[in-house]
Amino acid sequence: MDFRIIVALACLFIGLSKGGLGGPIPVAMLTPLLSQIMPAAQAVGIVLVPLLIGDLIAIWFYWRQWDSARIKLLLPAAVVGVVIGSLLLRYLADSGQDVAIKLILGIFTLIVVVYKVASSRLTAVRYEPRQWHGWLAGWGSGFGSALANVGAPPYTAYMLLQKIDNPVVFIGTTSLFFAIVNALKLPFVLANKNILDFHLLLSIAWALPLIPVGAYLGRYFVSVVNPKVFEQLMLVLLFLLSVYTLGDAISKMAG
Numbered sequence: 001m002d003f004r005i006i007v008a009l010a011c012l013f014i015g016l017s018k019g020g021l022g023g024p025i026p027v028a029m030l031t032p033l034l035s036q037i038m039p040a041a042q043a044v045g046i047v048l049v050p051l052l053i054g055d056l057i058a059i060w061f062y063w064r065q066w067d068s069a070r071i072k073l074l075l076p077a078a079v080v081g082v083v084i085g086s087l088l089l090r091y092l093a094d095s096g097q098d099v100a101i102k103l104i105l106g107i108f109t110l111i112v113v114v115y116k117v118a119s120s121r122l123t124a125v126r127y128e129p130r131q132w133h134g135w136l137a138g139w140g141s142g143f144g145s146a147l148a149n150v151g152a153p154p155y156t157a158y159m160l161l162q163k164i165d166n167p168v169v170f171i172g173t174t175s176l177f178f179a180i181v182n183a184l185k186l187p188f189v190l191a192n193k194n195i196l197d198f199h200l201l202l203s204i205a206w207a208l209p210l211i212p213v214g215a216y217l218g219r220y221f222v223s224v225v226n227p228k229v230f231e232q233l234m235l236v237l238l239f240l241l242s243v244y245t246l247g248d249a250i251s252k253m254a255g
Helices: 005-018 026-035 038-062 068-096 099-117 131-150 152-161 165-188 198-203 210-222 227-254
Strands: none
Touching: 005 026, 005 038, 005 210, 026 038, 026 099, 026 227, 038 165, 038 198, 038 210, 068 131, 068 152, 068 165, 068 210, 099 131, 099 152, 099 227, 131 152, 131 165, 131 210, 152 165, 165 227
16 A cells, blocks of 8 residues: 555544544554554654644543543553563664564554454443552553554553443543653654654654544544444454454564
8 A cells, every 4th residue: 555545544543533433443553554564663653743643632622521530540550561662662673673563563453353342341340440450451551552552452441440431531531641651652762763763754744734634523423423333344444454464474474
């Protein structure tokens, strides 16, 4: 697929997700999709800047409509996860292990698919909340986000189990949490040219205005399009992409 088409889709998908359409699934597609046209480590890094722009839009949409106590519980462990994930990504990038990063991307993307298929059952689970559950979810989200931009499953699973009644608070808390996590990743990404190539970043600058366009479309289509149908379509595409990424990595390892 053409580089410009993939970049345009990536920015549009970030906007749709931050606008509330499709949840984390469109974002989960971006890194494995971009890894088909550039080194996997750079695909992880290049997505971060558009994500940060999308985060600012999401925070503006849901300003102060978040659960501060939940953020304070999740965040310390998320910081540890971000540090460990970022250092592992840097090690893999510096040692030229692009196939290993692609393999991780494929596995993590497949985890998103499995999680989404099973998540509908989470609200029916008989659950006894424990503080360490929040620490574990925060660490997993930070680690997955730093390593492959796929930190949503542990966070969302934890939040669903809390049975938060107000969906706006759920979305607002998610927006703030991942905005902070993505901001924490930025220094690690900027410090390594193997992860973020500034020339490559400049080459996608033309597509960044598509993020607010996608965000407003996402907010509009939530009330027009059946979100479940859209999510299922994205889920099928995500599954196919994860299988393709895994197959490509395994074939290169075998070769």
